[in-house]
Amino acid sequence: MTSAAQVVALVAIGRQAVRSALAVRSEVLVSAVAVLVRVVLVVLVWRAVYAGVDEVSGVDGPTAVAYAVLGAVFTNVLNPFWRSSLEMRVRQGRIAVDLLRPVGLVPQTLAQQVGTTAAAVPRCVLAVLLALAIGALRAPAGGALGLLAFVVSTALGIAVALLCNLLVAMTAFWTLEVGGALMVYRAVAQFASGALIPLWFMPGWLRGTLEHLPFQAQVFTPLSVYFGALGGGDLAAALAVQALWVVLLALLAQLVWSRALHRVVVQGG
Amino acid sequence: MADEAGEAVGVAAPAVRAPWRPQLQEVSPLRAWWVLMAASLKVVFAYRSNLVNTALGSVALQGSQLLFVGVLLHRFEEVGGWGFGEVALLFAMRLCAHAVCTVPFGQHSVIDFLINEGDYDRLLLRPVSPFLQLLAWRFNPGSLGDLSLGVVVLVVAAQLAPVDWTPGTVVFLVLTIVAGGLVEAGVQFALSSLSFRLRATWSLKVTVDTTFADFGPYPLGVFGTVGSLALTFVLPLAFIAYLPATALLGRTDELLLPARAAYSSLAVGPLLFWAGYRAFVHQSRHYDSPAG
Amino acid sequence: MGQPMIRAEGLVKEFTRPVRRTGPLAGLRSLVTRERVTTRAVDGVSFTVERGELVGYLGPNGAGKSTTIKMLTGVLVPTSGTVEVDGRVPWKDRTRNARGIGVVFGQRTQLWHDLPLRDSFELVAKLYGLDRPDYERALGRFTELLDLGEFLDTPVRGLSLGQRMRGDLTAAMLYGPPLLYLDEPTVGLDVVAKARIREFVAETNAVDGTTVVLTTHDLVDVERLCRRVLLIDHGEVLYDGDLAALRRRYVPYRDLVVTLAREDDGPLVAPPGTTVVEEPRTARAGTGASDAARVVAFRFDPAQTPTPAVVAAVTAEHEVVDLDVTDPDLEAVIAEIYSSGRVRA
Ligand SMILES: Nc1ncnc2c1ncn2[C@@H]1O[C@H](COP(=O)(O)OP(=O)(O)OP(=O)(O)O)[C@@H](O)[C@H]1O
Numbered sequence: 081m082t083s084a085a086q087v088v089a090l091v092a093i094g095r096q097a098v099r100s101a102l103a104v105r106s107e108v109l110v111s112a113v114a115v116l117v118r119v120v121l122v123v124l125v126w127r128a129v130y131a132g133v134d135e136v137s138g139v140d141g142p143t144a145v146a147y148a149v150l151g152a153v154f155t156n157v158l159n160p161f162w163r164s165s166l167e168m169r170v171r172q173g174r175i176a177v178d179l180l181r182p183v184g185l186v187p188q189t190l191a192q193q194v195g196t197t198a199a200a201v202p203r204c205v206l207a208v209l210l211a212l213a214i215g216a217l218r219a220p221a222g223g224a225l226g227l228l229a230f231v232v233s234t235a236l237g238i239a240v241a242l243l244c245n246l247l248v249a250m251t252a253f254w255t256l257e258v259g260g261a262l263m264v265y266r267a268v269a270q271f272a273s274g275a276l277i278p279l280w281f282m283p284g285w286l287r288g289t290l291e292h293l294p295f296q297a298q299v300f301t302p303l304s305v306y307f308g309a310l311g312g313g314d315l316a317a318a319l320a321v322q323a324l325w326v327v328l329l330a331l332l333a334q335l336v337w338s339r340a341l342h343r344v345v346v347q348g349g
Numbered sequence: 350m351a352d353e354a355g356e357a358v359g360v361a362a363p364a365v366r367a368p369w370r371p372q373l374q375e376v377s378p379l380r381a382w383w384v385l386m387a388a389s390l391k392v393v394f395a396y397r398s399n400l401v402n403t404a405l406g407s408v409a410l411q412g413s414q415l416l417f418v419g420v421l422l423h424r425f426e427e428v429g430g431w432g433f434g435e436v437a438l439l440f441a442m443r444l445c446a447h448a449v450c451t452v453p454f455g456q457h458s459v460i461d462f463l464i465n466e467g468d469y470d471r472l473l474l475r476p477v478s479p480f481l482q483l484l485a486w487r488f489n490p491g492s493l494g495d496l497s498l499g500v501v502v503l504v505v506a507a508q509l510a511p512v513d514w515t516p517g518t519v520v521f522l523v524l525t526i527v528a529g530g531l532v533e534a535g536v537q538f539a540l541s542s543l544s545f546r547l548r549a550t551w552s553l554k555v556t557v558d559t560t561f562a563d564f565g566p567y568p569l570g571v572f573g574t575v576g577s578l579a580l581t582f583v584l585p586l587a588f589i590a591y592l593p594a595t596a597l598l599g600r601t602d603e604l605l606l607p608a609r610a611a612y613s614s615l616a617v618g619p620l621l622f623w624a625g626y627r628a629f630v631h632q633s634r635h636y637d638s639p640a641g
Numbered sequence: 642m643g644q645p646m647i648r649a650e651g652l653v654k655e656f657t658r659p660v661r662r663t664g665p666l667a668g669l670r671s672l673v674t675r676e677r678v679t680t681r682a683v684d685g686v687s688f689t690v691e692r693g694e695l696v697g698y699l700g701p702n703g704a705g706k707s708t709t710i711k712m713l714t715g716v717l718v719p720t721s722g723t724v725e726v727d728g729r730v731p732w733k734d735r736t737r738n739a740r741g742i743g744v745v746f747g748q749r750t751q752l753w754h755d756l757p758l759r760d761s762f763e764l765v766a767k768l769y770g771l772d773r774p775d776y777e778r779a780l781g782r783f784t785e786l787l788d789l790g791e792f793l794d795t796p797v798r799g800l801s802l803g804q805r806m807r808g809d810l811t812a813a814m815l816y817g818p819p820l821l822y823l824d825e826p827t828v829g830l831d832v833v834a835k836a837r838i839r840e841f842v843a844e845t846n847a848v849d850g851t852t853v854v855l856t857t858h859d860l861v862d863v864e865r866l867c868r869r870v871l872l873i874d875h876g877e878v879l880y881d882g883d884l885a886a887l888r889r890r891y892v893p894y895r896d897l898v899v900t901l902a903r904e905d906d907g908p909l910v911a912p913p914g915t916t917v918v919e920e921p922r923t924a925r926a927g928t929g930a931s932d933a934a935r936v937v938a939f940r941f942d943p944a945q946t947p948t949p950a951v952v953a954a955v956t957a958e959h960e961v962v963d964l965d966v967t968d969p970d971l972e973a974v975i976a977e978i979y980s981s982g983r984v985r986a
């Protein structure tokens with residue numbers, strides 16, 4: 081199979097994921113309303129938190145509110161911390177069929193996740209528009225260059241999130257009881273990525289710990305870039321750290337995958 | 350060929366047997382529920398590592414929210430005028446009420462699956478109320494995580510909160526937690542009843558669940574007038590923990606409603622649960638078992 | 642008593658579902674418009690089943706058999722029409738109806754997946770209020786009849802299809818219901834397993850007097866078990882009556898198949914009331930006829946021309962080394978009805 085044909089196949093898988101995410105009307109409407117409601121509630125909470133306070137930990141109210149909005153949107157659009165199709169297919173024993181396809185299983189899984197992410201984009205655009213309308217969001221700091229840095233950082237953040245999900249999903253090859261582990265992962269990732277509350281507010285020891293984990297590269301780094309919290313040198317360093325995580329996690333995924341494959345072949349799935 | 354039929358029947362009927370028509374005893378609904386529940390518990394306890402894993406997963410999920418609220422109060426000292434101890438009590442009451450919902454009633458989460466896969470057929474073929482059978486369909490060990498974390502946090506928060514604990518307030522706390530659980534269960538069953546027609550209510554229910562979990566630990570005032578009213582009368586979040594908490598904390602003066610409303614959960618909980626149950630029973634008429 | 646076990650009158654079931662669109666922006670379009678289609682799975686079915694009957698409920702795929710059974714069992718609420726089972730409306734009086742019926746859906750088990758088979762039986766016994774001694778007696782009886790001994794302690798998810806089906810049958814009969822519904826109980830089973838299930842059903846019907854409604858695509862099941870059949874298609878009853886009468890009415894002929902002594906190719910004289918049907922056939926073994934022997938059939942209507950008369954006339958006319966009288970097989974009858982969609986009046 082040529083690589084062009086493989087790309088076509090992957091695009092088809094991705095589109096299928098988009099389609100199935102949009103298949104049930106009530107689900108589409110509910111998920112759109114859900115993210116809009118969440119944005120409003122998050123804004124209300126953070127405005128209340130800042131009532132009568134100008135600045136805490138060097139962060140002013142409008143920034144904290146805007147951060148919370150973007151945190152909610154990121155959580156929704158990344159759809160990270162969620163069960164991937166891979167884990168489900170291993171459990172249902174359908175993995176053998178997947179392995180027979182001409183496209184690698186890892187690209188298949190990633191294509192599917194990208195598709196699901198793409199399906200979330202329209203509702204998240206609505207959410208951003210709503211936030212702008214109620215004055216809870218402002219343009220990214222640093223003009224065009226800032227925007228570019230944010231886009232790059234977001235792309236890297238998405239890559240880190242997808243790879244982390246993939247790694248967690250692959251534990252399904254070793255144990256069928258991954259439900260609990262996935263919930264722990266989701267909880268840890270949501271908190272440690274800074275999607276709920278920025279690392280700025282965390283006590284020094286906690287922040288120090290979280291900065292050594294890949295999760296902050298998923299959400300906190302792109303959002304720090306958005307708000308211009310990182311100066312020139314720091315910005316470059318932050319992007320480099322994200323890139324480093326992508327490389328490390330990709331290598332790890334490769335390693336785990338080859339072990340998993342070995343396991344499937346030896347044990348017959 | 351007609352002969353063949355006769356032959357087969359002849360072979361099949363060996364020595365004369367007495368017809369099998371046993372006398373059946375009446376079985377009370379409660380006993381039937383317990384028989385099924387015991388079987389589900391047996392399955393859960395047979396896979397002990399999964400039990401522990403899932404319970405820990407639930408603890409982590411609720412714990413991340415606790416951590417978030419903790420960090421927030423650590424920095425800001427109060428939210429909507431409520432201090433650390435007060436928010437802690439509110440959080441704990443909400444979580445315990447959630448456990449009251451998930452331990453016995455958590456199986457509402459599988460209704461989409463039962464309907465779409467046709468497993469709901471089974472519930473209609475047994476001489477037990479399908480609703481009770483649904484409750485005992487499986488046992489979700491995650492609910493034990495909710496319960497244990499809830500109780501631990503409640504015990505700690507009870508010390509921190511400025512409440513004068515008397516036998517009366519303790520009884521009120523317990524009753525109100527049960528009522529809060531019934532509010533949540535009632536809402537979830539009402540939503541589940543839509544599954545019989547819509548087929549997919551999963552994301553609706555998850556959305557409501559996470560809204561309760563993520564926005565339950567704040568005093569309602571932070572959501573403004575419209576928000577407060579919406580979270581009282583559209584999505585009855587206020588009845589789960591906030592209203593009774595204002596009674597315990599002596600903060601009923603901040604309510605938009607008369608002070609007596611702080612005690613209304615005790616009635617609203619059972620009422621909403623009953624309404625959710627009725628909606629479920631009523632809508633189940635529309636079940637159309639998938640072909641096959 | 643006197644009242645029939647099952648009475649269905651003008652039973653109708655419609656299903657309505659949204660139309661799934663395809664093409665560009667299909668998802669978006671289905672958000673704004675709502676189109677629905679309605680299918681009539683059962684379209685005015687009426688019949689009664691007396692106590693102790695064993696009725697075959699037959700029809701091609703999608704005819705509406707399972708849908709009817711689901712209405713009779715109380716799983717589905719009919720769109721219109723009335724149904725009474727043992728004097729009760731199943732979907733209204735669901736719990737009491739459930740205590741008096743046993744149901745096996747071949748496609749879908751009702752056993753507890755994660756528990757040993759024995760535990761499923763104990764659960765059923767407790768849910769139906771069967772006391773301990775009765776339960777032990779029943780289990781002993783069914784274990785022997787269906788040979789369950791080997792896998793009683795195996796979790797249901799580890800059972801083979803045939804074992805699972807026997808388990809499902811036992812679970813359905815444990816509490817001795819006077820009415821048993823079987824929806825494709827032999828689907829996917831091997832010959833031995835099928836034979837065992839047939840024996841069981843026959844015995845249940847004969848010894849216990851259990852009324853049985855049986856749906857199947859295996860016509861051997863029908864021939865071995867059912868005196869009466871109900872044929873439906875497109876949700877409508879095509880035929881309700883005796884299996885033998887169906888055969889007589891629909892294909893009112895019989896073949897006298899003879900092997901001729903000589904191999905002449907000439908035209909044959911057909912006695913009055915018969916026609917010659919020449920299909921490629923071979924002589925039966927052990928008759929001494931050569932492989933090339935000519936085998937022909939004389940087709941006649943036994944109601945018009947008695948079989949002995951045809952035999953006498955044919956043997957007087959031709960020298961034969963072997964003869965056999967055959968009825969057309971049920972398979973052919975059913976295939977003919979399904980494809981023409983109507984029963985000859
Ligand atoms: N839940 C449902 N929703 C929509 N259509 C349905 C549903 N259940 C059955 N049908 C349709 O009703 C018709 C009858 O189905 P039914 O299952 O009763 O057929 P059947 O006679 O049992 O067929 P088979 O021999 O294949 O089991 C079919 O066209 C089927 O597609």
Ligand SMILES: [Mg+2]
Nearest residue numbers: 641706707708
């Ligand atoms: Mg069927």
